[in-house]
Amino acid sequence: MDLPHEWVLGRWGNDRSWEAAHWNLGVPLQEIPGCKCSGxxxxxxxxxxxxxxxxxxxxxxxxxxxxxxxxxxxxxxxxxxxxxxxxxxxxxxxxxxxxxxxxxxxxxxxxxxxxxxxxxxxxxxxxxxxxxxxxxxxxxxxxxxxxxxxxxxxxxxxxxxxxxxxxxxxxxxxxxxxxxxxxxxxxxxxxxxxxxxxxxxxxxxxxxxxxxxxxxxxxxxxxxxxxxxxxxxxxIRSALSFEAAGAFAAPRRGAPGDRTAASALLNKVARSWDPSQTLSFRKMSVRQQHFETIFGDLGRTWRIGARGPLGVHTKAHADDFKGPRSWLRFYIYDLPVSAHREALSQLHGRIREAARTPAICDFGVSPCVEMREGGAFSGYRPYAAEATFLAKLLSGPDEVIVDDPNKASYFIVPFLSSTWCFIGAPKTWVRCGDQDPLSHLLPLLTYFNQSTIHRHIFLGTDSVGNLPVNFQMQPLLLHYGPTPCGPGQGPLITPPPLADDLPAPGRWEFSSKDLLLFTADGVGQRPFRREVLEELLRWQHSLPHLFVVSKRDQQGNSSPACATCCNTPLAPEWNHQIRRALFCPVLPGDNTFRMRLFHAVLAGCLPVVMLFPGGSWYRNHGPPVEWSLPFPSQVDWRGFSIELPYDPAREDLDTWAKRLVPTLLRLQVGEIHQKQEILSKAVPFLRYDFAGTQPDAFTALLNQLAERPLRKPELDCFDPRERFKTDRCLSGAKTLMNEEKEIFGIRACCPKWASQATS
Known part of the structure; x- marks a missing residue:
């Protein structure tokens, strides 16, 4: 039995604008033309x-x-x-x-x-x-x-x-x-x-x-x-029709469909738990309706061609909507399923199951440790915070989600823009391949105007320069850093969702560390890495029981210092080693945020970073830390990090690399202890707690929303490349020039509230 019509179309499904948006957004999600081979x-x-x-x-x-x-x-x-x-x-x-x-x-x-x-x-x-x-x-x-x-x-x-x-x-x-x-x-x-x-x-x-x-x-x-x-x-990449799936043979990376009595029984039991069989959509609360419309297919593996179990396992904390946050109310637009559910279905079905060894984790809606590399799906998972935020919001109390826009504090546009861009414009990271999906959605955003633009939350959890231009301009965008509006202004910076169920670092974590340093990094065409990793590999060669260094390079590693030590550890082994380490160098990456940085902090490992002129950890005169990472008013990023200054105009990278380990060895125990205490206080706000046992990153985001004025601001719109002179931060790597110049995007609109309160 298929889903009822209203589950598919939503409450405004008969509107022609809705249908047009569904078509225009859905076409890019289909499999890439020409990729299918036949005959x-x-x-x-x-x-x-x-x-x-x-x-x-x-x-x-x-x-x-x-x-x-x-x-x-x-x-x-x-x-x-x-x-x-x-x-x-x-x-x-x-x-x-x-x-x-x-x-x-x-x-x-x-x-x-x-x-x-x-x-x-x-x-x-x-x-x-x-x-x-x-x-x-x-x-x-x-x-x-x-x-x-x-x-x-x-x-x-x-x-x-x-x-x-x-x-x-x-x-x-x-x-x-x-x-x-x-x-x-x-x-x-x-x-x-x-x-x-x-x-x-x-x-x-x-x-x-x-x-x-x-x-x-x-x-x-x-x-x-x-x-x-x-x-x-x-x-050899064999495309067999059947393969072992547990104790039984099943069609390749799909749900059992051999039409036997066993498959029929499995199918009937699974469908008996489908809410569409037992509960009328109209009798659900508004919150439940949105949840089922957006995430419902993750419980229907037979529909999306995925292997189970899947599902959404997130909870809001009991106090998330109490105290200073008790007045928050959210109106969620009814968008076509191609804006959210179709993308999630494609990810968990066609894309996840297409890998030779499919990932065992989902897209940021459940705690999970990645046991193996799962192809493209695993590469997309770090950008799943938009799905995590939406799932956390829809796990809150019913009264928080309203169907009357006049009662709404904020409006949610549930378009998973980063996810859509990955699927709809593969291999074109910057600006979503110049696609403009927002233009298809604007006719559906009934309450979006000059008076409410600052209360519309758009979801785009990637670096802002990688998003379509129309998303870059939104003054209330949930994304990864940096923000062109300054700390605490304009867009909301969220941490990426690390689904590993790590214990909060404290006395037992800090007292049991037995590695001095851990780092695992690729080199490729990225600057500021090769010389540092070569130096750390020499330290590992001398002290292999105290250093774990992994150098990953697409072209292979021929360094004599590397010997046999350069194999990248598997995910579970990596998680264990990073928790054992006292220091974790986090070298500059593609963007100002790095998953490696958040892994280190959540594992209780003090990050060691390059401090460039201008206060950036990314590039020379690049965006400062306070503009690049989440919650600078609550998280003392510089307080728990070891910042080692590097001025490319005065020092070559080899010299800086040789200073790294001696600098760490000169640190006093008291100074390290103090940084560890600061780090332990920051950790809860830098992760999404899927079980909802304590305040987390979602709570911190709600705090920022509760502190913002709802009155209309003035919008300061500009080209960040001109205002911030981002051409100064060029590393010299030609492949990175556009990314570095457009690190803030190419268009921004920052809210500016007048000192006098006005309605």
């Missing part, structure tokens, strides 16, 4: 996996090039490539023109093809032909050329570097195949993550850059080096 492409994928499983060597995409690799290319992959070759070559030749005009219509090729399959076919043949050409010419592997090529220009000009008869030249053809793969890659990238195709985004990107450099220096007559990638056995 000959599915057959090709099975053959590719079979060949990988029987490869005899452990190198390159297909390992044994001399037999299986080249033969597989000629008999299977090349016919797939030829089927779209004319459109592909035309699209590639228009690349250089698009870099100057901004016209990306060349990406429209092959919408009816399988981009991930075509990419795999091109790479298989490129690797096989490169190996064959090197063997034929008697050339050995050479080191990469040291000359730095202008990558965008080189990539845009490569068609001119290849002769017209490239397809007939043994040394030239692998270049053609690999470089034709790049325009395919731009369309296939979202399809590759957690897909059955044996490629990764990083592998394709890095190898194409490497081969482009080789082409510029050696020319098309020189065959490229071997393709770098995982061994054959690590590439």
């Amino acid at each position: 000959q492409w599915v057959d090709f994928q099975h053959r590719l996996n079979f060949t990988l499983a029987h490869a005899q060597e452990s190198a390159g995409p297909l390992a044994s090039y001399s037999l299986s690799g080249l033969g597989f290319c000629q008999r299977v992959a090349q016919p797939m490539i030829r089927s779209v070759f004319p459109d592909l070559r035309t699209s590639a030749s228009r690349w250089e023109e698009s870099t100057s005009t901004g016209d990306e219509s060349w990406l429209d090729f092959g919408r009816h093809w399988c981009p991930a399959g075509l990419l795999s076919a091109l790479i298989v043949c490129a690797a096989a032909h490169a190996h064959s050409a090197r063997v034929a010419l008697g050339e050995d592997e050479e080191k990469d050329p040291g000359w730095n090529v202008d990558w965008p220009r080189a990539l845009g000009s490569w068609p001119k570097l290849l002769p017209q008869n490239c397809e007939s030249q043994q040394a030239c053809v692998p270049y053609l195949e690999a470089l034709l793969a790049y325009p395919v890659f731009l369309r296939a990238a979202p399809c590759l993550e957690d897909s059955p195709w044996p490629l990764t985004n990083e592998e394709v990107h890095e190898n194409v850059i490497r081969w482009t450099r080789w082409l510029w220096i050696g020319g098309a007559k020189t065959p490229p080096p071997r393709w770098r990638g995982p061994s054959a056995d690590k590439r």
Whole structure:
């Protein structure tokens, strides 16, 4: 039995604006066009996996090039490539023109093809032909050329570097195949993550850059080096129809559906607990109606294609709506389910269950320890505070949620904007890929106007620069730092939801620490990390019983100081080690907030941070701590942290790194003890207590709402890039320039209340 009509549409479901918004928001949530592969492409994928499983060597995409690799290319992959070759070559030749005009219509090729399959076919043949050409010419592997090529220009000009008869030249053809793969890659990238195709985004990107450099220096007559990638056995991603699920076999990552009596019984028992079977939607309180409309599908695994158990396990504290907060009342808009429930269903169904080893945790609505990496879903979980806040609010007393807007202190817009952007605009973090979902919702926000804009709470738990521009402008936005309005003004900064059920640090936690230092960090293209981690690895090499240092790098770690110590610990082991450590260096990241910082604090480990000129822990003259982290009036961030000043104009990073550990060793016991006491008092406000046993981050957010004037403010709207001169905080890493310049976003509206109280 399906849900009653009113459960699906909500109270205003027949409104045409509602239906239009539901359609416009729902389309981007669907699976990415072109990612689904069928027919000959599915057959090709099975053959590719079979060949990988029987490869005899452990190198390159297909390992044994001399037999299986080249033969597989000629008999299977090349016919797939030829089927779209004319459109592909035309699209590639228009690349250089698009870099100057901004016209990306060349990406429209092959919408009816399988981009991930075509990419795999091109790479298989490129690797096989490169190996064959090197063997034929008697050339050995050479080191990469040291000359730095202008990558965008080189990539845009490569068609001119290849002769017209490239397809007939043994040394030239692998270049053609690999470089034709790049325009395919731009369309296939979202399809590759957690897909059955044996490629990764990083592998394709890095190898194409490497081969482009080789082409510029050696020319098309020189065959490229071997393709770098995982061994054959690590590439196999079998797409079996059935797999073991507990003690029984079930369809792959889905609910049992074999139509046996056992499955029928499971289905009947599950549905018997569905409120739609036993309770009329209209007889529910307004709070219950909103809860079921938004979160109800998390109890219906048969509907969303997820494995159970799921559900929402959050409670508000008994005193959250008492005392100074007792007057708070919230009106929640009835938005289309594509604004919230559809996104949650997609996350817990299609996206979570698509991973090779699906996550066992949910999206920030229950306590949980992540036991393994769960693909894209695990990457999205740190941004779940918008769902956590909404679940906590809807777990409060019935009277807190009102259906009369005249009784409302604040209006909640229950659009999970960060979640929607992850699904609707994958791989485009900044500004949600320039999508504007709020424009579809505005016709439904009946009470949103100049007089009430400061009382409308929008949900966008990401760095503000990553949100759509219309969300950046909202004066009451729940998000992660920094805020362009200053501490305690404008938007609400929330901590991310750490679902680990950690004990509050106190005497027993602090007295039982037996590690001096713990840190686990990736390097990649991020600044301010590599030199520090290399120095800490040397300390670990000397004192392995006192230091736990993990350096994660996509390109592998060849540091002699690392030896065998660089493997990233599993989540449960990490949780144990961070609780054992006295100090936890938290190096600058992508944004001013870092999950690593909150992990350290909640585990009772004193964070060690870089203090840049201007008071930032993020970048030189970047946003200060008080503008970047939650509750600066309640949480003494600087009081429990060890700030080690670093001025890039006066000191190189190697020198700073060498000062780190000696500085920690000079700290006095009394000073450390005092910082630990300050940290222990801050911890309750920096976590969401799912059980509602004590005041928490949700309580602190309610405090901020209760302290704000409800009268209309003046709005100061501006471009934060100009006001704060954010170009000063550039780290020098080209891949981060836009993120650093737009750390406050590109548009902000801050409330300014007059000194005289006016209605």
